[in-house]
Amino acid sequence: MGVAKYIKDEKGAIKEVTYQSGITVKPAYGPEDLEQAGFEYKKDLGAPGEFPFTRSLHPESYRSRAWTTRQYTGFGTPEETNKRFKLMIANGQTGLNVAFDLPTQMGYDSDHPLAQGEVGRVGMAIDSLKDFEAAFAGIPLDRIGSGLTINAVATIMMAMYQAAAEKFGFKKEQISTTPQNDILKEMIGRGAWIFPVEHGVRLVGDSIEYAVKELPKSNPVSICGYHIRESGATPAQEIAYGFSIAKAYIDNVKDRGIDPSDFVGRFSFNFNVYGNLWEQIAKFRAARKLWAKMLKEDYGVTDKKKLWLRGLFGGGGSGLTKEQPENNIMRGAYYALGAALSGAQTTALCSFDEAYTIPTPRSALLSLRTLEMLMEEVGLRDTVDPLAGSYFIETLTLQMEEKIVEEMKEVEKWGGMVKSISNGFIQRKVSRQAYEYEKGLQSGEYRKVGVIPESERQESAKSGGTEKSDVELHEYNEEWAKHSISSLKEVRRTRNDKEVKDSLKALEKAAKGKDNIMPRLVRCCHAYATVGEMTGVFRDVFGEWTEPDFY
Amino acid sequence: MMKTTNKIRVLIAKPGLDGHDKGAKIVALALRDAGMEVIYSGLHQTLDQIIETAIQETVDVIGLSIMSGAHLPICEKLVAMMKENGLDDVRLSVGGVIPYQDIPKLEKMGVAAIFPGGSSFKEIVAGMNQLFD
């Protein structure tokens, strides 16, 4: 996925190049292109670290500090996760990134029928505060921050994190939690949603409002263009839909009378890096500029630091192939090069075997070395935004900016992101694009090195075919489920039933009205109400979402 | 009575909690473009819901999309439920994240068509049509 469309003549010369985002590329660029595009240094570029930040958020960028890399953890039982956490901290990691199992992500307790076969499989199983206490025992939560990969029940996990910290004697003002908390992208591309769109956004708004007032060190939202791109969106749409989603959240909180300057500085993003190298670089530069402009012009934010497009540019899973998997090592290197040339602050790379298995230690190390090499060996730290001033890159950045704005205007025309997702406009567009792209790959219209298109496969089958590795799966351990369920039974047995009932009732009242549900959730967590019980209250009050047509 | 052409009716279902449905959606589109009638029942389906849908819609094929790796226990259970509910002439097919080594196990269980990730649209359409030759 992500390959540009090339039209070649009989001799193999390229006659036409069209990027996924819809931009056509000329054979050569010169100063006249910059002129034609209306390029103006001050308006469109500026110095590194100066508005509109096209070149970089910081004046020195990698010269002062190399990019940070992330490693996810969390699987099985909270106790095992706790051991892993302590190991990573001992190895110098300064932040934790927590994954949760599917039942937790979907608001079900480990003994729910739908949880069968899933407890602890893709992440940690959390049923109540007791599990969080086990997971974060002995961790200095005033010094170590935690990213929580959780969305539909992010409010519950945030509340539980606070409750656990308080149990350990920390104050909520000291702790730092970064839940992913981007429900709108779930509805487009990841599928871990529960409630209808408007209610999902209300919960995000509640968590942001609460963070502003009570959790000053926490970052309440990480908007993921990443998954939207994985579902079929073009690079321009990835940014456009990401920003439109950000607007939906900002507007929700702004309507409560809170100044966007008080919270936008703590938004972060998660963007994808696969595809055409130049398209990605132009995308990120244009994104930095547009974000700063949008916050300044639409929301009156003036503080420089709050205009920054902070985030993780990485991943690239959709670009990898099952065929000839070692090619993915090189692909990863090129994607990472694009991220480095784009000045990514934080990055992560899918490992070469990720298309078909859980990364082995060896492949994880290769990814790490790939990232290290760029920073420490081949010169990506030497100077800020080295491609600035290039006729091609600056023209392309302006064109990408135009495309992104165009896509955002279309969302506005449909009534904004909430309406666009409720009605299915985005999902339909993205599904159709994914389908058309896949057809193009299978017909040979788009080419990936090492992959033989379906239409040509008959011949290659005779000559041996392409080598395809077999898939390896996340292991599933029955013991995790047994452990979680017995722990859950114990919690239900020993807690104060009256306090659970009262706290859930208070939660229900807040959910039905306009009061912020966060303090009520904290109370429920302290009472050892379970994830299933708290989500159950929301299910009763909000109902469950049903998807609109995608076709 | 007025003749209508016979169409293959396929249920595309995603059992369990996994939300990765890009594959299921593009396969649904491909099967439609191949002239089949696709009943798409959405995410987060329980096996009971899948069976009930298959009954009411008299589908010719139940097409499961499983990206979670749980295809063996799910298919085993579903095959048993299909028998219990009188769906003897309905075929079961499964696509998604399926290791090649599991294919013989699935076939032994009674799964009629298996499409591991990377199967082309042509292969899937041909595979579905072949079930009724």
Added chain:
Amino acid sequence: MPNADDIRSGNKLAGARLIQLIEKSDPNGFKLLKELYPDSGNAFIIGITGSPGVGKSTLIDGLIEAFRKMDFKVAVICVDPTSPFSGGAILGDRIRMQRHVTDKGVFIRSMASRGHKGGLSRTTKDCSVVLDAMGYDIIIIESVGAGQAEFDIIKIAHSIGVVSIPGAGDGIQAVKAGILETANIFIVNKSDRPDADATVESLKMMLNMRFSSQTEWLPRIYKTNALDKTGITIVAKAFLSHLKFMRQNDEWTRKRNELERLYFQSLLEDLVMEKVLEFMAVSKEVEAAIKRIGSHETDPISAAEQIADKILGF
């Protein structure tokens, strides 16, 4: 082969199998349908129509809930368009009703339009006969469009609801399509939009101009929106009010007879057409006529008249 008694007792597999036979034009299917016909005629058939994207399926999902709370057994037939290019279809309306799928008192069947304009066909009616015989109290039929098709909702449903959304000009469209004459209940969905009230007002105006009699059912207008369930319960009750009205005014019997007559007409048309097409495919006379037309010995009109007279024996 499904068993008639099984179907009468509401066995879903048996009923679905019969619907399948009918869709495949299997003669055994029609044999069974004839046997079951006397067991039909009890269900209240509601048609829900409106342009794509107005929220019909979500409304029906709410209606199912409302009717189930009143202890009625509900069946739904959803029709989705067949692709004119491939002949295939994606039938996805049931997603929005899927929470009812394991409810014993609910049956949801998806059908593709298979080229029939407006989506409905005589097969939809056949299907409703089966569901009626199975014992469903209420049968809801969802279709796209309103009143422009050869076989449309007015030939099947006792009560018709038209769903529209504010600002889409649907109110005006409805007038143009003649739906004003046939719709019994108007539902303005997504009523949280600012222009919802204006849409309701313009509909009211148009209806007041059209209806003046005391004995006719004055179509009612309701506002609904997906976030508010109470609005849908009111719509459900409105349909039941319409049913009560029809029963009290003898309208029910008149309507049932009319629907039966229309059904008979459709069946006759289809049967005759089928025979004619069969004949045309093999007839030497038709072959000869085509040749004579080609060589200009006769014209298409005369040739057609001649053969038609012969077939019908007039």
